[in-house]
Amino acid sequence: MEEANQTTVTEFILDGITKNPELQLPLFLIFLGVYLVTVVGNLGMIILILFSSHLHTPMYYLLSSLSFIDCCQSTVITPKMLVNFVTEKNVISYAECMAQFYFFCVFAVAECYMLAAMAYDRYVAISNPLLYNVIMSYQVCLWMIAGVYGMGFLSATAYAIFMMRLVFCKANIIRHYFCDYFPLLELSCSSTFINEVLLWSLGSLNILILAMTILSSYIFIIVSILNIHSTEGRLKAFSTCSSHILAVAIFYGSLTFMYFQPPSVNSLGQSKLSSVFYTIIVPMLNPMIYSLRNKDVKVALKKLIHKVNFHTTNNDFH
Template identity: 45%
Template sequence: MERENLTGISEFFLMGLSEQPEQQEVLFVLFLSMYLVTVAGNLLIILAIITDAQLHTPMYFFLANLSFADACFVSTTVPKMLSNIWIQNQVISYSECLSQLYFFMLFVMLEAFLLAVMAYDRYMAICHPLHYILVMSPGLCVFLVSASWVMNALHSLLHTLLMNNLSFCADHEIPHFFCDINPLLSLSCTDPFINELVIFSVGGLAGLVCVLCLVISYTYIFSTILKIPSAQGKRKAFSTCSSHLSVVSLFFGTSFCVYFSPPSTRSAQKGTIASVMYTVVTPMLNPFIYSLRNRDIKSSLRKLIWVRKIHSP
């Protein structure tokens, strides 16, 4: 059976953030600026970590991977939206939509896993500093990142294959700026029960594991910090995880509003705003949060920019 006969359509229409023609130019400039800042900021973080030997530690290894995931994450959705605004065409092909869904889910879950891994890293550094170097070995760090990639690649493939089995018969207008799983399920003319079951079981389990890792790690971290006798010692210990905690709160707070809120409380507008927050705003803010609150990153970035000035003609 051909693909068109199975799905009923060969393309979707991404309705974007606004249907008002006078707002398209503003949206294009705004999201192009945010995209360029996001990619440049995350690449700078990666370059600073690679070039500075003092940053070759587990914490910054995970941060470099998080920055790479952020750059890929935002590149999955924003360029297509900018292209649609520029050429004034809302069409996205069926195969391109499923590809976007796959990579979007890969990077959104990869970010969640990396944030959980970074929480464990901070737990070891603050609660067990004497065992930190022994436990957080290069082999373990590579294994944790590699396992995150493999598990999320399979997880995303599962959702994409299940989506491919659905039929989309008539309505093919997606009230979103990218192919997300919930808007696609709402357009299906077949029962998406299996898809929804997998979202709340497999996806929910993966999210629960990440959240439990974060909650348990920070419970021990705060407990250890409160036992430090000096106020200066408490501030120093808390400063090592404050940036990570800010990113975690922003990312999980907005993403959970989108995927785990009751259907009766959802609205297209609220879902779109929350999606913009964790798909565009959070990856853009992450480099600023880590660079402004981290002396090592700020020092490395200053050295990186200073060297480039010296060697520039």
């Protein structure tokens, strides 16, 4: 009878990053700029790989998939967050909140597995260069990408099912800028024990074990690089991995800090900065990291610009 008399929450209010009125407009402009750079950068990377035949290799197929994940991840979070800067109350319905939570989980988990797949690709390329095309065939690459998205949807479905079983009847203010795991658990009237166990079990697999797998891959890669006799060969091998190491460090570092600490009141406030890194900053940085430090991408970009200019000049001439 007690549960029947409780009022179930039908909508939430997102608290946002800050309540300071003076910061609303500057932050809106900053994050709008970041979002535009993220979308243009990631879609640009996908288009560049699609139209550059010499980039049609497993490494760049995986990179284009990472760009797609980053673009989707940012789109799931940022537009709704931007609304919070220009409205007094950023209201989100229960259904929209659960949908945002679900797709956030899909792309966050998918990115974990995609970074692991890219680490394995680099391991094969450096440790077994002669067998690379055999081991990382088109079919294998396709199955790896399918597995990445499969694990993303599988994990997100498990998280979402148990989240939707919770009863929300307390205050409806989510102390965050999107519908994230711990801020939602904080509002639940029912027991969250199963949700916390699920997070730690699946989270250990999707974050910690994958991070250890990536670390192990790079230990083998470093050993292989040290066995290369020429200095030029070592530098070339290391340059193909340095971008990935940087992307992995930023993403896994912020993700681990967010989800593997006690969900206390203080940690929820401190976690907003960490969340900004893996939901907004990392998707923007990845195209820059992989393009600025990659000669093949730079060459492909120059060729594509040259083709566009050539066709434009011909059309103007005619």
